[in-house]
Amino acid sequence: MMAADEQQLILRVKEGDHEAYRVLVGRHMKHAYNIAYGFLIDHDDAEDIAQESFVRIYESIQSFRGEASFNTWLYRIVTNLSLNKLRQRKNTNHRITNLPHQSAMNIISPPDDTSYQDVKPIIERALHALPTLQRAVVILRHLNGLSTKQVSEILRCSEGTIKTHLHRGMKKMKTQLTEIKDEVI
């Protein structure tokens, strides 16, 4: 269920209030970016996908009936667009062998954040070694802190399936991390 305040905002957007949409974007932009980044591990792509999701939402806001929450709707669009982007990358033979991607993140990360820079690429590699659904569950549930119910709504799976995928994903991540760490060392 949506908060009454959010419903009001959506109603205002439907009536053509741009300011209301700005507020909505402000509320959800970080989450949208984080989800997209979780999938794409690339600042530019994540930014594109997050912004594109908001444009899509704006285009079809008139058909939004509020049956699901606004968050779920937005995150589903972000997830789908991110997965499409990954598919496109695969098609253009863009492999994630060049991980860690350091273009944008290096520029905008604080200079003293050395521990983050060391560990993050390893986690990203381990995450990308997971099958798509397991990766999506780990990104949404663990990295973005969404509830199991919300993840099940976004990915249109049962809660039991989400729990199973999360369990398997975490297990694989642990194994992967150990392997990659050994490799690096």
Add this chain to the structure above:
Amino acid sequence: MSAHKQIQSQFYDYIQGGLKSDEHSIIDTHLASCTMCRCKLEELKRFIESPVFSPELPSDKLPPEYWNNFALEVEQKIRTYEIEKREYSLSLWDWLNSLFIFHKRQIIAVSSALTIVCMAITGWLLYVPTLVDEKIALPEISSSQFMEIDQKVGEYLHKSKTLLVGISNLDLEEKSPIDVTAEKKASRNLVQEARYLKNQPLDIRSARLIGDLERIQIELATIKDDAAIPRIEMLREGIHRGNLLFKIRMAESMYEMPRLMNVNNIYSGDRK
């Protein structure tokens, strides 16, 4: 999935406190008696809570100015999208306009052809309902008349079935000539009924079945006593090949034959 795996799949929510109290207590009970699952839970807890895998949000690494611009960029993209949409509709209009200017003759020809086609379709659509009306208006039959016809068809089918069963059961083994006078008489009566029914409004399947039965009955009615056996054998084969008895049974169920009708009187003379 085994009980252990099922329990282990809940560990994440167990650690994060996302389980209902009854689910939580089920896991507690299991953990109290299972060392293996307890170890797995501890491992997962250590893994989740370790700094290596602590969820660090990428958005936190971006400066506040970036987020201030984010919403503006979205707005810019929306505006671009709206302009593109408008431009698309405008360009479509321009394209149509230029098409009309440069290909005036072709456009006129095509539009005239389209107009003619549209008029033809409209005329046809207006004409068809009158045909349908006429078709419907032709047989003005009340529901009681329909019921009467249905009853007659039912009776006819039942009598035909009795006749065909009788023909099929005739004992042809004996070499002596057989007496088919009663069958011939019944067939003549049934031919009359079939001819009457064929002029009534019937569904296609019933009309076809009555036609088939009528042919058999005409054959039977015109049978000569000295060549009765071979003809009856041929008729039996025809009945069998046409699956007529089955078709009659199917049609009968549709016409709801009155069950207590006395059909023995079709052999009006009775075999003696």
